[in-house]
Amino acid sequence: MRLRCPICGERDHREFYYQGSAVKMDRPDPDANAAAWDDYVYLRDNQPGLLEELWSHDAGCGAWLKVTRDTTTHAVLATALAKEERP
Amino acid sequence: MRFSGLKVFKEGLTGNKGWGPHWRSPEPKAEYDVVLIGGGGHGLATAHYLAKVHGLSNVAVLEKGYLGGGNVGRNTTIVRANYMLPGNSEFYSHSLKLWEGLEEDLNYNVMHSQRGIINLVHSDGQRDAFARRGNMMIGQGDDAILLDTAGVRKILPYLDFDQTRFPIYGGLYHKRGGTARHDAVAWGYARSASDRGVDLIQQCEVTGIDVVNGVVKGVQTSRGPIRAKKVGMVAAGRSSQVAAMAGLRLPIESHVLQAFVTEGLKPCIDHVITYGMGHFYISQSDKGGLVFGGDLDMYSSYAARGNLPLAEHVVEAAMTLMPVIGKAKMLRSWGGIMDMSPDGSFIMDRTDIEGLFVNAGWCYGGFKATPASGHTFAHLLATGTPHPTTIRHRLDRFRTGFGIMDEESTGAQHNLH
Numbered sequence: 001m002r003l004r005c006p007i008c009g010e011r012d013h014r015e016f017y018y019q020g021s022a023v024k025m026d027r028p029d030p031d032a033n034a035a036a037w038d039d040y041v042y043l044r045d046n047q048p049g050l051l052e053e054l055w056s057h058d059a060g061c062g063a064w065l066k067v068t069r070d071t072t073t074h075a076v077l078a079t080a081l082a083k084e085e086r087p
Numbered sequence: 088m089r090f091s092g093l094k095v096f097k098e099g100l101t102g103n104k105g106w107g108p109h110w111r112s113p114e115p116k117a118e119y120d121v122v123l124i125g126g127g128g129h130g131l132a133t134a135h136y137l138a139k140v141h142g143l144s145n146v147a148v149l150e151k152g153y154l155g156g157g158n159v160g161r162n163t164t165i166v167r168a169n170y171m172l173p174g175n176s177e178f179y180s181h182s183l184k185l186w187e188g189l190e191e192d193l194n195y196n197v198m199h200s201q202r203g204i205i206n207l208v209h210s211d212g213q214r215d216a217f218a219r220r221g222n223m224m225i226g227q228g229d230d231a232i233l234l235d236t237a238g239v240r241k242i243l244p245y246l247d248f249d250q251t252r253f254p255i256y257g258g259l260y261h262k263r264g265g266t267a268r269h270d271a272v273a274w275g276y277a278r279s280a281s282d283r284g285v286d287l288i289q290q291c292e293v294t295g296i297d298v299v300n301g302v303v304k305g306v307q308t309s310r311g312p313i314r315a316k317k318v319g320m321v322a323a324g325r326s327s328q329v330a331a332m333a334g335l336r337l338p339i340e341s342h343v344l345q346a347f348v349t350e351g352l353k354p355c356i357d358h359v360i361t362y363g364m365g366h367f368y369i370s371q372s373d374k375g376g377l378v379f380g381g382d383l384d385m386y387s388s389y390a391a392r393g394n395l396p397l398a399e400h401v402v403e404a405a406m407t408l409m410p411v412i413g414k415a416k417m418l419r420s421w422g423g424i425m426d427m428s429p430d431g432s433f434i435m436d437r438t439d440i441e442g443l444f445v446n447a448g449w450c451y452g453g454f455k456a457t458p459a460s461g462h463t464f465a466h467l468l469a470t471g472t473p474h475p476t477t478i479r480h481r482l483d484r485f486r487t488g489f490g491i492m493d494e495e496s497t498g499a500q501h502n503l504h
Contacts (some may be wrong), residue, residue, distance in 0.1 A: 001386075020387075038338075046327035046339055048389035060307040071388050074390055
């Protein structure tokens with residue numbers, strides 16, 4: 001599996017650290033209720049197929065990427081800098 | 088179908104044409120008291136204990152593929168009770184005791200072999216941690232022996248003790264741990280459940296869960312609708328898919344864990360050895376293959392196969408720990424879909440939907456739990472209350488933050504276990 005870093009180009013996935021579901025970019029309001037935080041921290045759709053997720057290029061430029069990947073085939077369909085994808 | 092020495096002898100002489108199926112393959116009925124979604128080890132075990140302990144035989148196990156075709160046929164067969172935290176400690180202790188009586192219970196040879204597990208120690212801190220864990224294991228009524236280097240060298244002389252990366256300073260020896268033949272466990276439970284009246288229905292995919300006014304009424308399947316008073320979801324890596332049919336989101340991410348096996352060799356590794364520093368563990372199957380694995384690939388996956396970097400990492404760890412196996416040829420590698428919970432401990436509970444129960448989040452440790460998972464889930468389904476060993480394994484512990492069981496102390500969040 002290789003990921004295309006928008007800054008460094010296509011690299012072996014070992015250069016990246018997996019940061020989990022991109023749901024993390026949509027942080028609830030600090031005063032949101034427990035259900036909202038449960039949704040954000042723990043609950044996941046976790047359905048097979050396309051998944052938006054975050055990887056950080058730890059052994060490269062350090063950028064965080066938002067990656068669209070098919071979890072049934074490991075095909076990487078799109079990568080972008082996470083900072084440009086903020087909701 | 089039964090086995091005997093005489094029958095094996097006779098069949099050997101007559102071309103093995105007289106063997107029959109282990110279980111019935113009935114058409115699904117219109118209604119059951121309990122429907123279990125998932126015909127893996129835990130689902131089949133649940134069916135066995137529902138019938139045997141609770142006298143419930145109007146039960147169906149629905150399996151979209153074939154019985155035992157998922158993780159129960161893909162794991163590395165290790166059985167142990169070396170957990171530490173309250174909740175996990177008594178549960179896995181309970182499970183090991185069930186393992187010890189399993190072959191008599193099922194009248195089936197599951198090749199349970201208590202060959203002992205040694206967790207290797209590579210630092211003072213790790214020794215302290217294992218001493219504590221060992222004491223907890225003894226405290227829960229199980230066994231543990233803390234070995235020094237000489238003690239490990241005596242039973243595992245072929246390891247590279249003086250490796251520069253992680254020299255071996257000792258080990259935690261759990262003698263009652265070992266292995267079992269994973270497929271036989273599924274088949275034994277299936278045969279027993281079927282003989283007791285449970286319908287095992289293969290090639291039957293659940294496509295919907297019927298809920299009316301917050302009460303479960305049954306399931307829709309590829310073989311038609313089936314009504315049920317109670318429904319148990321036992322779908323391991325596909326738990327989130329099943330739960331979504333009832334409108335539920337679970338605190339689970341599915342990941343891939345790889346395993347590997349070499350060609351058959353003469354007996355050389357008598358125990359199960361774990362090398363935590365290198366993310367590597369190994370045992371030898373009764374057929375002779377070296378069965379080993381490592382860590383998760385560490386990204387979400389439903390592919391049931393991993394990538395090469397992790398394979399390389401595992402083989403590097405193997406060669407660091409025991410260069411003696413360096414010339415063995417690797418035959419196969421494969422992956423399973425792991426239902427990873429945020430704290431690394433499983434979930435067994437009611438849901439907000441009346442009559443719908445969840446059994447999930449086994450991470451990469453479901454096989455050793457098979458008997459107790461079935462036994463306690465049957466208890467929950469039959470009585471509506473959790474078994475004493477699973478009262479802490481609540482679905483809402485993440486939302487409330489109360490009763491998190493983070494066995495590895497890595498933090499109760501996704502992707503940390």
